[in-house]
Amino acid sequence: MDYSEEEISREFKKLTGQDVETVLSLAGKDTSPTSPTHIRYALHLAIILANSIGAPKGAVLQTSQQGGKEGGISKNAVTDVGTGAEVSTHVQDSAMEARLKKMEQQLSVSTQSQRKDKVEEALRNGSVVFPVPWTPMVITGASCCPLTNIAYSCNFPGALLSRLESPQSVIRMPATVHSRLAELERSVDSTPYNQKKSALERELLAFFDISVCNIRRISPEDICHFLIKKDGKGKTRIHSVNCPYLGRVGPSECECPSRLSAGTVQSLVGQLKSIFKVRGLGVEWDEGLCSGNPASSLRVQKYVKAIQQEQAKSHVKVSQAKPLFFGKLTKVFSHIDDLLSKVSENPAERFVLLRDQAFFKLQFFSGDRAGDLAKCLTQEIHQFEDGAGLLFGHTVGKTLNNGKVNEFTVMRMDNRSVCPVTGLEKYISGANSVGIDLRYGYLFRPLDRTRKLVLEEAVSTSSMYNRLKSYLKDMGIDEGETTHSIRGGSAVTMAVSGYGDAGDIMSHVGWSCEQSLERYTRFGKVLQRGTVSKKFRNVAEAP
Structure with missing residues (x-):
């Protein structure tokens, strides 16, 4: 007779007093309707266990015969037999209950023993990793291996772990290996972008008051709340349509709110995407499962789009560094x-002034990025045989990687007050006179906080920015220029000078695309401004 799963479950409960689903769960077996084999298997094991124990030994009690004939039947025989049957049934029920309890105890002890053995096995394999120094690689290989095998042996549904072979021996890496890895990690983490991203991650965790372990709890709506909090620290004035300062550039006396620019918001979202990606949340956001990278969600994209539309209605223009042209830079020199x-x-002040004049002269005539120039090494500079100029070869920079080199030359000029070669020679000789050897290492170096020691590291871009601003303010000619303005002024000067075409300018500065050339030189605005208007004027003035 073929029983259904429901009938088997009912008979199993009658026999053992327990639900078959509970027993299978304790055994680590699948209890879903798609696995009826496990239910039949449980009943089969219960029958085998019952047969191994066997029926209780004994005999049916009968009333003793007194005063009757041999072989005769007592007058109370029928009554005695009935009483004996009742007692026999009661005894059988008690024995069956005892057997079932014993079966439950054996099953419970067996399950606990198996779990304990598995845990002890994992601990034995993992205990070898605790002696100092701690080795994360050994913990992963040793302790995860038995747990992975257990998941597979129990047919754990949906297990995504890979089967690992138990390590035969613990591999301990020498201290030099760990030191080398730490050095490489520091070099990557020390980049300006990674430092900015790390600071943003700390601010994000502090805003929600959570640890990095709970970063998965952050939702797209939470990202929008964080961006709104950051938005309050912006400097871009969002004028209403009725504001008299709408469309004006510069400071205003209205009460319109200040927000982050749309470009800054996009940059923050990009950094947040990278933060969640590094934390293992992938690149995309799954709207159906509500999981993945929350910074890539449609909700956050909609927020960025709303910011862009708001600032477009407020006539907010994309800001660009104001060019610092040669005439104004000559006054700085x-x-x-x-x-x-x-x-x-004062040797410290003299060193800083010599460094600044060499840096600004070299940046203008090379068109180099301030951050790249600050990382320049003396070994990267080669002088022409006749001393007519210098050849630079950058290998480290914002857009330099995978062996890419930015090479450019600067030539000696008759006007020594602005000549970059003369300014650099003046800086190196002046540094040597105060005991600073610049033959090797970073060319432009900072002072420590006591201003008594020249550090053997690259000067920061922010330091050069502050130095330029201080000179402009001292002379009362500051109009918002930055070190990036020097590069912009250099690009525009090269474009309007007529010495070389677009390809020559791109090669000298180190641009790889014409978009950068157009952005800095304003070819369309500077060189072709008024072309259409002049043609229309000629048409109007024609006879």
Whole structure:
């Protein structure tokens, strides 16, 4: 007779007093309707266990015969037999109950023993990794291996772990290996972008008051709340349509709110995407499962789009560094020369002034990015045989990687007050006079906080930015220029000078696409401005 799963479950409960699903769960077996084999298997094991124990030994009790004939039947025989049957049934029920309890105890003890053995096995394999120094690689290989095998042996549904072979021996890496890995990690983490991203991650966790372990709890809506909090620290004025300052550039006296620019918001979202990707949340956001990278969700994209539309209605224009042209930069050079004549007795101030004039001259005539120039090594500079100029070869920079090199030359000029080669020679000789050897290592170096020691590291872009702003403010000619303005002024000067075409300018500065050329030189605005208007004027003035 073929029983259904429901009938088998009912008979199993009558026999053992337990639900078959509970027993299978304790045994680590699948209890879903798609696995009826496990239910039949449980009943089969119960029958085998019952047969191994066997029926209880004994005999049916009968009333003793007194005063009757041999072989005769007592007058109370029928009553005695009935009483004996009742007692026999009661005894059988008690024995069956005892057997079932014993079966439950054996099953429970067996299950607990198996779990304990598996845990002890995992601990034995993992205990070898605890002696100092701690080796994460050994923990992963040793302790995860038995747990993975257990998942497979129990037919764990949906197990995604890979089967690992038990390590025969523990591999301990020498200290030099760990030191090398730490050094490489520091070099990557020390980049400006990674430092900015790390600071943003700390701010994000502090905003939600959670640890990095709970970063998966952050939703797309939470990302929008965080961006709104950051939005309050922006400097871009969002004027209403009725504001008299709408469309004006510069400071205003209205009460319109200040927000982050749309470009800054996009940059923050990009950093957040990278943060969640590094934490193992992938690149995309699954709207159906509500899992993945929350910064890539449609909700966050909609927020960024709303910011862009709001600022477009407010006539907010994409800001670009104001070019710092040669005429104004010449005044800065003259101002530094005046300061040098006053600090001849102060070696620290003299070193800084010599460094600044060489840096700004070299940046203008090379068109190099300030951050790349700050990382320049003396070994990267080669002088022409006749001393007519210098050849630079950058291998480290914002867009330099995979062996890419940015090579450019600067030539010696008759006007020594602005000549970059003369300014660099002046800086190196001046540094040597105060005991600073610049033959090797970083060319442009900073002072420590005491201003008594020159550090053997690259000067930061922010330091050069502050130095330029201080010179402009001292002379009262600051109009918002930055070190990036020097590069913009150099690009525009090269474009309008007529010395070389677009390809020559791109090769000298190190641009790889025409979009960068157009952005910095404003070819369409500077060189072709008024072309259509002039043609229309000629048409109107034609006879």
